[in-house]
Amino acid sequence: MHGQVNSPDARDVLNHLHPFTNLADHETRGPHIFVRGEGIYVFDDSGKRYIEGLAGLWCASLGFSEKRLVQAATRQMNLLPFYHNFAHKAVEPAIDLAEYLVARAPVPMSKVFFTNSGSEANDTQVKLIWYYNNILGRPQKKKIIARRGAYHGITVAAASLTGLPYAHDGFDLPIANIVHTDCPHFYHYGQQGESEEQFGERLAGNLERLILTEGPDTIAAFVAEPFLGAGGVILPPKGYFEKIQTILNRYDILFVVDEVISGFYRTGDMFASETFKLKPDLITMAKALSGAYQPIGGVMMTERIHEVLVEGSRKYGQFGHGFTYSGHPVATAVALETQKIYDADHIGDHVKTVSTRFQKHLKALAEHPLVGEARGIGLIGAIELVCNKQRRENFDRSLKIGPWVVNKAMEHGLIVRALVNDTIAFCPPLIITEPQIDDMFDRIARALDDAVVHVASL
Ligand SMILES: Cc1ncc(COP(=O)(O)O)c(C=O)c1O
Numbered sequence: 001m002h003g004q005v006n007s008p009d010a011r012d013v014l015n016h017l018h019p020f021t022n023l024a025d026h027e028t029r030g031p032h033i034f035v036r037g038e039g040i041y042v043f044d045d046s047g048k049r050y051i052e053g054l055a056g057l058w059c060a061s062l063g064f065s066e067k068r069l070v071q072a073a074t075r076q077m078n079l080l081p082f083y084h085n086f087a088h089k090a091v092e093p094a095i096d097l098a099e100y101l102v103a104r105a106p107v108p109m110s111k112v113f114f115t116n117s118g119s120e121a122n123d124t125q126v127k128l129i130w131y132y133n134n135i136l137g138r139p140q141k142k143k144i145i146a147r148r149g150a151y152h153g154i155t156v157a158a159a160s161l162t163g164l165p166y167a168h169d170g171f172d173l174p175i176a177n178i179v180h181t182d183c184p185h186f187y188h189y190g191q192q193g194e195s196e197e198q199f200g201e202r203l204a205g206n207l208e209r210l211i212l213t214e215g216p217d218t219i220a221a222f223v224a225e226p227f228l229g230a231g232g233v234i235l236p237p238k239g240y241f242e243k244i245q246t247i248l249n250r251y252d253i254l255f256v257v258d259e260v261i262s263g264f265y266r267t268g269d270m271f272a273s274e275t276f277k278l279k280p281d282l283i284t285m286a287k288a289l290s291g292a293y294q295p296i297g298g299v300m301m302t303e304r305i306h307e308v309l310v311e312g313s314r315k316y317g318q319f320g321h322g323f324t325y326s327g328h329p330v331a332t333a334v335a336l337e338t339q340k341i342y343d344a345d346h347i348g349d350h351v352k353t354v355s356t357r358f359q360k361h362l363k364a365l366a367e368h369p370l371v372g373e374a375r376g377i378g379l380i381g382a383i384e385l386v387c388n389k390q391r392r393e394n395f396d397r398s399l400k401i402g403p404w405v406v407n408k409a410m411e412h413g414l415i416v417r418a419l420v421n422d423t424i425a426f427c428p429p430l431i432i433t434e435p436q437i438d439d440m441f442d443r444i445a446r447a448l449d450d451a452v453v454h455v456a457s458l
Contacts, residue, residue: 008033008045037064040429040436042415051440053409053416055429058229058261058380059292062341063429069293072337076330085114085327087318094327097336101300104339106273107280110303114296114327118260118286119153121297122223125256125282126157127321129221132254132305135312142177143214145207145222145253149183149420151230152223152258152284161223164231164420179214181207185234187373187384187392188421200240208247216251221282226272229261232423233382235375241276254281254305260297264288265342265430267378268352275377281305288430291338294331347430355379357434361441362426368448370401370455379430383444385422385451394421395455404454408447414440 004010012031017023036043040063042052055061062069076093083091098112113128115121126144133141144161146152152161159167160174163183168174182203183189190199211219222244228234248255257280262272266288269275273283282305286297301309313319325331342348355378362381366374372386372394385402387395395401402418409416409424417425428440 039063039065040432048413050410050413050415051436051443052429053414053440053444054425054427056292057287058266058427059287061264061266061288061347061430062291062293062338063431066291066293066341068341069291069334069337073293073330073334076333080329083329084324086322091327091329091332093329093332093336097332097339098327100336100339101285101298104270105283105300106269106271106278108302109283109300110306111301113299113301114332115286115298116295116323116325116328116331117153118258118284118297119155119158120323121260121284121286121299122152122158122161122256122258123155124299124321125221125223125284126161128282128299128301128305128309129254129256131312131321132308133220135308135315138217140218141220143179143219144177144256145179145181145210145219147183147224147228148180149185149228149231149234150223150225150258151228152225153260179210179219181210183228183231183234184237184240185228185232186237187375196237197239200237201243203237203240204243204247207244211247211251211253216253219251219253221254221256222248223256223258225258225260226262226267226276226278227377227380229380229425229427230419232384232419232421233375233380233425233427235377236276241278245279256280256282256284258284260284260286261380261427264338265348265351265378266380266427268348268355270342270348289338290331290335291341293338294328294334296328296331296335345431351379351430354432354434354437357437358426358428358432361437365441365445365448368445370448370451376426379432380425380427382419382423382425385424387455399458401451401455405444405447405451408450409444412443412446414443414447416444 009030033045034042035045041049043049101112102109130142146161148163150163152158160178163180186196186199257273257278259271263285267275281302283300290296358379362374362376365371365383370385371383372389372392373384387393402422406418419425
C-alpha cells in the first residue's frame with residue numbers, strides 16, 4: 001500500500017506512468033514526492049532536506065528558488081502568455097534570445113531554432129542534416145555517426161543516436177542511417193601499455209576506417225557530447241577531438257556538438273566547445289539554457305547550413321518543421337533572464353573558482369577502496385565503483401552497488417545518480433558554494449564507507 005487510499009502516493013501509482021522508472025517496482029515502491037526547493041536544496045513531503053547533487057537532471061543550474069526567473073516568467077505571462085513563431089510571426093523574447101545566443105556562440109553561428117527539449121533538438125538536427133544533403137543533391141549522404149555510451153535523448157531519432165542499450169531495447173531502435181563508433185573511455189578501453197593520446201589516436205583511426213568502410217559519400221555527420229554525460233561522465237582522451245575534427249573535415253562530414261549538459265558554464269566556459277576547442281557546424285542545447293525553469297532547447301547552425309535551408313524553401317516552399325511551442329514566449333523570456341543572471345553574477349568565474357575545491361574532493365575519492373576511477377571537469381564529475389581496482393573490474397550488475405550507494409546518500413541527505421558500471425555522478429547547481437561542496441562530499445564519503453561494510457557482508 002502506498003499510504004492511505006487517495007493519498008498522493010496511491011494516486012500516483014494509480015494514474016501516473018513515470019519516465020525512466022522500473023514500472024514493476026513502482027507499483028510496490030510508490031513515488032518519492034518532492035514539494036519545495038531552496039538554493040541547492042530540495043525538500044520531500046516529509047520535510048527532509050537534500051542537497052541536489054545532480055541539479056535535478058543535470059539542469060537546475062541556478063538552484064531551486066531563483067526569484068528573478070519567477071519574475072521573468074510572471075512578467076511574460078501577464079504580457080503575452082502564448083504566441084507562436086510560425087508563418088513569419090514572432091515573439092520578442094524569442095528574437096532577443098536568438099540574438100543573444102548567436103552573439104555568444106563559441107564559433108561564428110548564424111541562426112537558432114527553438115525546441116522544447118534536448119531530444120527534440122537532436123531530432124531536429126537529424127532532420128536538418130538529411131534535408132541539407134537532399135538540397136545539396138547528395139541524397140546518399142545521410143548516415144550519422146554517434147558513439148557507444150553517448151546520450152542524445154529519447155525521441156525516435158535522438159534515441160537512435162544514443163548509444164546505450166536501454167534506449168534501444170524493445171523499441172525497435174536505432175532507425176536506419178545511424179551508425180555507432182567507439183566509446184572514448186580510456187579507463188576501460190585503453191589497451192595494455194597504451195597512453196591516453198595513443199588511445200585517442202586509435203579511436204580516431206577506427207572512426208576513419210568506419211567512414212571508409214561505409215563510404216565517405218554516405219556519411220553526413222558525426223555527433224558528440226564534449227564529455228559523455230549520462231553515459232558516465234567520460235572525458236575525451238587527450239588529442240582525440242583534434243584528430244577527429246581533421247577527419248571530419250577531410251570527408252566533408254558535419255560536426256554536431258551536443259552541449260545539452262555541457263553548455264552554459266558547466267565547465268566554467270559558456271560552452272564546452274570553448275573548453276575543448278571544438279568547431280561545431282551545429283550545436284544542440286537545452287537544460288541550463290533556462291536553468292530548467294522552463295522546458296526549452298535549441299539548435300544553433302552556421303551560415304553555411306542556413307544558406308542551404310533557404311535554398312530548400314526556394315525548392316519546397318515553407319520550411320516544414322517546427323513545434324507549437326518553438327520559441328514559446330515564456331520559455332524564451334525565462335531563458336534570456338537565465339543568461340542575464342549568468343552574466344550579472346559572473347557564473348563562469350564562480351564555477352572556475354569553486355570547481356577547484358570540487359575537483360580536489362572528487363579526485364581524493366579515487367583513494368577510497370571501492371572507487372576505481374574519479375573523473376570530472378568544472379562542476380561535473382563521477383566516481384566509478386569497482387570490486388577490483390587492479391583489474392578495473394566492476395561489481396556484478398545484479399548486486400546493484402551503485403543504486404545502493406545512491407540510496408545511502410539519500411539517507412545522508414544527498415541526491416546523486418547511479419549510471420552504467422556503478423558510476424555515481426555529481427553535477428550540482430552552479431551556484432553551489434565551497435562549504436556546500438565540502439558538505440556534499442562529506443555525505444558521499446559517509447555513504448561510501450557504509451558501502452564498504454555492505455560489500456563485506458555480501
Ligand atoms: C547530452 C544530452 N543530449 C540530449 C538530452 C536530451 O534532453 P531532454 O531530456 O531534454 O530531451 C540529454 C538529456 O539528458 C543529454 O544529456
